[in-house]
Amino acid sequence: MVDDTIIAISTPPGFGGLGVIRLSGPKALPIAQSFFHPFRPQNPFPARQPVLGKIYHPKEQGFIEEAFLTYFPRPKTYTREDVVEISCHGSPLLLEEIVRLGISAGARLARPGEFTLRAYLNGRLDILQAEAVLDLIKATSLKQAAISFQQLSGSLSQLFKSFRQKIIEVLSLLETSIEFPEEEIKITSSQVKEALQETINQITTLIQSYALGKTYTEGLRLAIVGRANVGKSTLFNSLVGHERAIVTHLPGTTRDYLEEKILIKNSVFRIVDTAGLSQSTHPVEKEGIRRSQERARHADGLLLVLDASQPLTPEDHHFLHLFNQKPALIILNKIDLSVKISAQDIQGEARGREIVAISALQAKNLAALKEKIHQTFIPHQDFGQEVILHQRQKVLLEQIKDGLTKALALLDSHHSEEFIVEEVRQTLPAINELLGEVRSEEVLQNIFNQFCIGK
Ligand SMILES: Nc1nc2c(ncn2[C@@H]2O[C@H](COP(=O)(O)OP(=O)(O)OP(=O)(O)O)[C@@H](O)[C@H]2O)c(=O)[nH]1
Ligand SMILES: [Mg+2]
Incomplete structure (x- = not known):
């Protein structure tokens, strides 16, 4: 059991019609009573019943607000401690002032999540339920x-x-x-x-x-990988829907990774554009490549881009074998040009991964690509409600x-x-x-x- 009393504003920051302050701990009621004066004397203070009163401010030597105070005696409370809730107008200034009055009467400002932490420490919730509260x-x-x-x-x-x-x-x-x-x-x-x-x-x-x-919470992270100049940033921009990444005809344009959220059929994806692999010795480019590889390593899936208008290079083979165990889609880009590699040519190295041919520049086959992204990366199994x-x-x-x-x-x-x-x-x-x-x-x-x- 913790023995101090905590206090915090429970409603979101900002102006509102209503604001709620919560106290939890053995001295919740006496601390609140040090500044809350009920209109009608209450002895004993009733449980679970809102009592109307005024907030007294010693410095102003007067009342600053009318409020309802509800006292929830332990153990049947959220934290299993004595809890007091004070509802008043939702003025940030007023709410903060009331919290200050609580602190000068002996309460401590609660840290984020601390009410839920106490609920857990006092056995009211187990850790999974506490996580669920925070998630909710x-x-x-x-x-x-x-x-x-x-x-x-x-x-x-x-x-x-x-x-x-x-x-x-x-x-x-x-x-x-x-x-x-x-x-x-x-x-x-x-x-x-x-x-x-x-x-x-x-x-x-x-x-x-x-x-x-x-996919319901932060979204799956998909890294666009491939050698320099295959059109990764062009694809990134088409998926994101605006010219976010710089595109040039020069290899090594992207030097640091970029990340943007997109929605495909109500599922969130975080698309990461990465620096293409090149033989550069430039320190900035080298660092960019290192970071990009790191991002790809931690991604949930890969969009592996090849330039269909050129024969396969050793670097392409490198990417075809990179992070073998990650789910990936292989993208043959630049099919608007004369095509040098087809899906058949890479069938062996694809090892069952889907191949989609597109033109990122002309937005050709992008809808089909999005469909495939959804199919490939979103699990289609029915897990019922038990999803971690x-x-x-x-x-x-x-x-x-x-x-x-x-x-x-x-x-x-x-x-x-x-x-x-x-x-x-x-x-x-x-x-x-x-x-x-x-x-x-x-x-x-x-x-x-x-x-x-x-x-
Ligand atoms: N014809 C054609 N050109 C494309 C296509 N996609 C990209 N390009 C061109 O290919 C060049 C390189 O494109 P980027 O998107 O910068 O390639 P990248 O893979 O991001 O290159 P790095 O950042 O250097 O690794 C640019 O000149 C693009 O306009 C496409 O589908 N068709
Ligand atoms: Mg790029």
Whole structure:
């Protein structure tokens, strides 16, 4: 339990008809009462009932505002502490002044996310629900709001708890067979296999859902890559819809990456124009190329551009083999000129990746390209409501999946149970961290620093 009382303006910054200030902590009511004078004396102060009164300002030696004060006694509150909400007119000056009165009476200004942090610390929310609250506040699409709202009810936590339950069951099965090696060992091994496989499958689906989650939140990042002068910036401009990037006939025009958001069929994409690979020794260009490669490495997908009006070069081959495991679309550009390479020529090196022929300059086939972008990068699987929205969750799920997959492999190759138990047991800390049951300072900071509004 934390023992100080925090205060913050809960409504968004700016002028408004209404403004709300919230206090949470053991002294929430006495602090509020130091400047709030009810019109009718209240003894005891009623719970969960708005009481009308005036705000007294000691410096002005008078009242500065009329307000409603509602007192929510713990533990049935958002933070599980005593909470007070004061609603008054939404003047930023007035609201800030009331916060100041609270601070001089002993409250501390709340940090962003601190009310939710307390709800979490006091066991009112688990970490996944706390993340969902922050997501709901920041929602960038209705779809995301619906997912966050669902997760706020604890649905994701339930699912993760069921994974843990399964893992614990597997451990006890394995331990039983260690203790009683002669009995029914066959049954145990097939039961364990089945349970492991089922959990791995469920986790895999969730990990895959992150790509969809990302399209509802920040958008998928697609890097346009290819050697110098193939028309990357021209394509970037056509997708973005205006002349954002500089285009010239000279190789090495783009020196630093550029990023713009675009919408294709209601999905957000962040398109990144990069510097083309060239043999330049110019330090600025070299640095540009290095940065561009970095961006491409971290992108969710690649738009790999080739110049169809020229024979393939060694650099083109380099790009065709770059970041092999990333989803990518191959774009044959400049088909308005006489064409030297066709889709057939690169079929082998494309290794199943789709090839689209366009003219970025003449905006030929751009609609088809956008369609293909949507098809290639947006997952079409139906994940229902359980879509994960956070990289933190994805990374931990990957760790758990790795551990369970290793355990399954050991089981398949008939290793002794001790090794398998060890592998399975090692996934527990990650699952506990996923559920926020390991309270690492670093994790908390990462989660609660993500948002900068005084909620
Ligand atoms: N004919 C034709 N020319 C194109 C097309 N796309 C780009 N170009 C031309 O190709 C040249 C290079 O285009 P950019 O878009 O700057 O190429 P880039 O890949 O960004 O080049 P760097 O930034 O140097 O890596 C320019 O002269 C463009 O006008 C196209 O579809 N058809
Ligand atoms: Mg360029």
